[in-house]
Amino acid sequence: MTAPHWDPQQYLRHADHRTRPFHDLLARIGELPGDPAPRVADLGCGAGNVTALLADRWPQARITGYDNSPDMLARAAVHVRPLLDFAVADAATWEPPEPYGLIVSNALLQWVPGHADRFPVWLDALAPGGTFAFQVPGNFTAPSHTLLAALRESPRWRSRLHGVGERTAAVLDPVGYLTRLRTLGCEADVWETTYLQTLQGEDPVLDWVKGTALRPVLTALAADPQARDAFLAEYRDLLRTAYPTGPHGTVFPFRRIFAVARRA
Known part of the structure; x- marks a missing residue:
């Protein structure tokens, strides 16, 4: 299957809601080896x-952000500063080149089948007392995803989209x-949170998934x-029924799973 093409502009349209879980993850990360100057990888x-x-x-x-999307890395370049850079890497094969005080990953690992099998490699790269922290969506049974899966597998689309993005x-x-x-x-500290996100605008749930699950x-x-x-029109109509607009916007519940692991 072809790797999805990422659109940074579309992804960042809901940057406030997408960033909130990272703030919550960051708040649970304690002291790092090498403070105040640890080595950090953002995977x-x-x-x-x-x-x-x-x-x-x-x-x-000294912080390096790693990604395998040229479009995302081009957008990330605006954040380059002394001690902060970006590099190409695929989480499915990334081998840490040096010891890290922190390896962190925000809403990535759901795109990497078998990612838990990579944990030993990443944990071995932590300095003593280092931290591995991540958050992933846990909303795959939500209507936004079940309706998308059912539509992909419907008679009209199955031959072209069977298994795409599953x-x-x-x-x-x-x-x-x-x-x-x-x-x-x-x-290890592991927890989950369901955010009751209130989205604004016309067909906001469709607009949200255009940046992620629909890629x-x-x-x-x-x-x-x-x-x-034609596919977007069918999916849009399904989402309108599943997520009706109310007087204050469209409520889009979103469950996320968090983990902060500290090496002894």
Whole structure:
């Protein structure tokens, strides 16, 4: 399957809601080895906006944001500053080149099947007392995803979109992450939060998923604009029913799973 083409501008249209979980994750990360100048890796840095938050938290740290999307890295370049840079890397194969005080990942690992099998490699790269922290969506049973999956597998679209963007099995439940991390010898704190996001505008849930979950479908249909627009119209109508607009906007519940693991 072709890797999804990412659109930084579309992704950042809901930057406030997308960034809030990272603030909550960052608040649970304690002292790092090498403070006030730890070595930090942001795995799946995307547009670089959350990587910049790491630099604000540890202004003397040497920080590298890693991503495999040229478009996202081009957008991230606006955040480059002394001690903060960006580099190409794929989380599925990334091998830490040096010891880190912190390896952090924000809303990336759901795109990496079997990512928990990479935990030993990343944890081994932590300096003693270092931290591995991440958050992933846990909303794959929400209507936004179940309706998308059902539409992809419908008679009209199955031949073109079977399995495109399917990620349900990629994310573990919170107990699964807690067990993995503790089995690997870490002190681990794992929790989940459901954010009741209130989105504004016309068809805001569709606009949201255009930046994330819908990217594989948009990529698969990119060469056929007529088919793309037909798919979007069908999906839009389903989302309007599932997420009706109220007097204050459209409520879009979003569950996320968090983990902060500290190496002894």
